[in-house]
Structures are given as C-alpha cells and as structure tokens.
Amino acid sequence: MSRNAQFAKPGLALTAPVFYVLLSLSIKERHGYEILKYVEANSEGRIRLGPGTLYTTLKRMLDAGLISELIDRPEPENDDARRRYYKLSPRGRAELGAELGRMQHALKLAGKRRARAST
Amino acid sequence: MTRRLLRLGERVYGLLVGLYPKRFQEQFGWSMKQNFRDLLDDPDMPTSRIWLSVLRDLGSSFVHEHLANLTGGRFMTRFPLPAGALRVAMVVVLIGATPLATGAAGYYLGRSQVQPVAESAFPPVMYQTFYFAHGTKWKTPFVCPVAPAPGVPAVDTWVFVEVTGTNEPQCPSAP
Numbered sequence: 001m002s003r004n005a006q007f008a009k010p011g012l013a014l015t016a017p018v019f020y021v022l023l024s025l026s027i028k029e030r031h032g033y034e035i036l037k038y039v040e041a042n043s044e045g046r047i048r049l050g051p052g053t054l055y056t057t058l059k060r061m062l063d064a065g066l067i068s069e070l071i072d073r074p075e076p077e078n079d080d081a082r083r084r085y086y087k088l089s090p091r092g093r094a095e096l097g098a099e100l101g102r103m104q105h106a107l108k109l110a111g112k113r114r115a116r117a118s119t
Numbered sequence: 120m121t122r123r124l125l126r127l128g129e130r131v132y133g134l135l136v137g138l139y140p141k142r143f144q145e146q147f148g149w150s151m152k153q154n155f156r157d158l159l160d161d162p163d164m165p166t167s168r169i170w171l172s173v174l175r176d177l178g179s180s181f182v183h184e185h186l187a188n189l190t191g192g193r194f195m196t197r198f199p200l201p202a203g204a205l206r207v208a209m210v211v212v213l214i215g216a217t218p219l220a221t222g223a224a225g226y227y228l229g230r231s232q233v234q235p236v237a238e239s240a241f242p243p244v245m246y247q248t249f250y251f252a253h254g255t256k257w258k259t260p261f262v263c264p265v266a267p268a269p270g271v272p273a274v275d276t277w278v279f280v281e282v283t284g285t286n287e288p289q290c291p292s293a294p
Contacts (some may be wrong), residue, residue: 031150032151032153032154033154036154049176050172050173050176050177050180051154051158051173051176052139052176052177052179052180052181052184053176053179053180055147055150055154055180056143056180056184056187059143059146059147059184080153082149082150082153083150083153
C-alpha cells in the first residue's frame with residue numbers, strides 16, 4: 001500500500017502526532033518549531049515531539065498530500081529565509097474534519113452508555 | 120548555557136542527523152538542526168529534557184525512516200511501531216553488537232599495545248626442544264660434519280652431543 005493510499009480511506013484513526021499537526025495548521029501556517037510548541041502546549045504536555053519525529057511525520061503528511069509547503073513567507077523580514085512553513089491542504093482539512101467527526105461520534109456513544117448505566 | 124556548549128550540542132546533533140537516510144537529510148536536515156537550535160535557545164526548556172527527547176526521538180524516527188527508505192514507503196503505516204517492540208529490538212541489537220565491539224577493541228589493543236617477545240639469541244634449532252638425559256649427561260641431537268669412513272669427505276649428519284648449562288652445543292672435534 002502506498003503512503004497516499006494509507007490516508008485515502010477516511011474514517012481510519014490518525015496517529016496523535018498527525019492529528020495535532022493537522023490541528024495546529026488548521027489555525028494558521030506554521031514552521032516546524034511553531035508546530036512542535038503548539039502540539040506540546042495543546043496536548044497538555046502529553047505529546048512531545050522531537051525534531052526527528054516531527055519531520056518524519058511532516059514528510060509522511062507531505063507525501064500523503066495532507067499538508068503542503070508554503071511558497072510565500074508570512075513574515076519574510078523577521079525570519080530566516082531557509083525556514084520552511086507548512087499549510088493545511090484541502091485533503092488535510094477533510095481528514096481533520098473526519099477525525100473530529102469520529103471523535104464526536106465516540107464521545108456521543110460514550111455519553112449514551114454512561115446515561116444508560118446510571119439509570 | 121555557554122556559547123561553547125551550545126556549539127558542541129549543535130555539532131553533536133548535526134552528527135546524529137547524519138544517521139538519517141541521505142534523501143531525508145537533504146530535505147529536512149537543515150530544518151531539524153534549526154529546530155534543535157530553537158529548542159536550545161528556549162529558556163523554558165531544560166537542556167537535559169531536550170537531550171532526553173532527542174535520544175528517545177532517534178530511537179523511533181530514525182528506525183522508521185530507514186525502514187521506509189528501504190521498503191519504498193510501504194512500511195509506513197498510519198500507526199506508529201509499538202514502543203515496546205522498538206525497545207526490545209534496540210536491546211537485541213545492543214546485546215549482539217557488544218561482543219563484536221569488545222572483540223574489535225580487544226583485537227585493536229592487542230595489535231597496538233603488546234610488543235612481540237624478543238627473539239631467542241639461539242638459532243631455532245632442534246636442541247632447544249629435544250633435550251633428554253643420556254646416562255648422567257644431558258644430550259641433544261645436533262647436525263655435525265661427520266666422515267663416514269677414514270679418507271672420505273665429511274657429511275652433515277645428526278649426532279648426539281653433550282650439553283652443559285646454557286652453552287650452545289658443540290660438535291665433537293674430529294679424532
């Protein structure tokens with residue numbers, strides 16, 4: 001199965017790093033370190049990506065078309081020109097939406113079970 | 120952290136980045152090093168935590184990327200490898216590599232530090248190993264020129280000669 005095909009079936013769970021990277025890029029374009037900090041802060045320290053894991057994850061996501069590299073730099077005057085910025089692709093947005101939907105469904109199901117157990 | 124330590128840390132991390140597949144390095148090597156520099160510059164991030172995370176990171180991402188490189192990406196699944204399996208694999212590799220590394224180090228040290236034993240001053244001849252007692256005297260076989268008959272030229276022949284102390288055996292003088 002190719003890398004692209006692995007992400008082609010919506011509804012399959014994403015790994016936690018992929019999910020948080022998609023979430024971080026759904027707000028704005030970011031470079032690697034910004035993504036790393038966002039993931040750590042928003043997972044309340046439960047997911048700490050090192051540079052190696054971050055860039056292997058970004059590579060997979062680039063290959064799968066979930067994200068793309070930004071050509072126009074957001075702040076060219078205040079930043080190192082060699083930094084790479086990433087943005088969410090339409091496909092990545094769809095995957096994130098599907099994942100959030102799956103989570104909502106799971107939460108709803110768990111809520112129903114809880115209500116049934118308490119009655 | 121001093122500037123010198125920062126530079127050293129960056130250099131060490133640069134070497135670790137060199138362990139990733141070449142294509143990956145070309146694509147993300149600079150970004151990874153920059154990311155590491157950002158981590159070192161971050162005042163909220165203790166250096167020990169950075170190095171711990173980097174080493175843990177290497178254990179998984181490095182193996183993943185090499186396997187993906189070898190299998191043309193077929194290995195890369197949506198789910199990460201179980202951390203336990205990776206740890207077991209690393210321990211197995213370490214256990215396997217340790218005797219090899221120790222043997223290689225021992226061989227190198229043996230070659231480089233042990234001087235050869237000085238050669239014996241005596242020529243390597245039989246009398247050094249085949250002493251035996253003959254009556255009350257020590258004798259050893261020795262090649263000496265011996266004439267088979269009177270008037271016939273001498274020919275080198277094994278004869279038993281007496282040995283005294285550590286002196287070199289001497290051929291018996293002609294009668």
